[in-house]
Amino acid sequence: MAKPLGAPARPLPAADHRWAWTPADGAAAPWYRIYHRDRFTPSGAVFRSFGPLARFDHHSPPFAAPAVDPDGRSVLYLAVDLATSACEVFGEAGVAPLCSNWRVAQLRPLREIDTYDLDRPGAAMAIGALPALASGNENRELTQQWACAIWEDQPATAKVEGIHYRSAYRGGRALALWDCPDGVEVVTDRRGLPLDLPLDHGLGRRLLLKALQGTGIPVTPVPDADCVKCRNSL
Template identity: 30%
Template sequence: MSSVVGTLPPADDHQRLVVYRLWHPARHTSTADAMRTFGPLFRFDPHPEHDEPIDRDDHPPVWYGGEAFETAVREVLDRAGPTRHPRVVEVCVRQRMAALRLASPTWLVDLTDPTRLGADDDLGDRPDIDYRNTREWARTLHDRADADGLRYHSARHRHPDGSRAGINVVLWNPDRAPQVVSDVAAASGGGWRRLQTILTAAGVAPVKAHGCHRCR
């Protein structure tokens, strides 16, 4: 980790970049642009480690999105990886799909280009990675870099041959939250057809569910 942190490239301004998010209204994510302090939960959460995720006032806010709609969908609904047989995945009717535009400026450190990074760019972009390790990187990068967040390879969105396909964005308390461009129900007509197309191509069969653990 120290070699990566020591060779970080300068942050680039990714102003006006449109980022996509599949999200579910819940206590800690009430809107598409809500920054989450509850954690740690995911790969680059900069929150201190706890036995269980908690919400604290001193937790750095965090927000995730994908640079392509397919990436956002695969990150949330295709977490089991490739399979020879279609897998059934339930999609709660409260699930939503949103497009958001990053504020100007939004400074992101790019972890997707090893030539700029000066080190291996594989910061745990495997589905089986221990998130405790990547969260340690996140805490160090968050403290070290004068930036609003990171661009990094998606662990879930891959080409059929297993090579990298998608890129994600994580934001850590930027000056301004992303601007919501659109936000519709994933189970709506056009949104549902788009979701079906993406997941069917990945060997996943989505079915609508009238409730899930996030609804409780």
């Protein structure tokens, strides 16, 4: 039986496993963010200060009581392609219930952003964790403790502003970025319009349907009044 992932022993040991997201990378191939537009996340490049909710949220404790972070901590998740982003967002539920507020944005970095590279072999064990931290079915309060530990203890030789990891559902590369709203922007098209599209109709819906082919995740329309996320953000 594999050893279970435990809580972090603080402070974390030094471990210089870094992956940098650079402007050159973003210019060659922007990354994708699927998000629910609401008062907590009004646009594609806005970091979410409400939490903790997801795997690598580094919001201040208590972990079981999500709220707007009193210390201003915020997070933004994105993935190397639309399919990976969609599986990260909708994989746990096994369905993509789309109200009118679900959107997809393409983002790029404005400066080099260093992240702790959990995709590198040995990087998890180097700080006392296990590879399951990035892709295992682990308790979210536990993975959020690790996110806080990496953010607060900064085990690498240069400051990291997030985590680079492999998606639990599709195996694609993903990023959780922390507290660096000055470092990202939404890509614009040739007309200068932001590449931030609704997912419930039009091009965004067609792209999502194509991305989810073969995943077993169906796309279903949901009225805003029946959307749990819409209700929770009121």
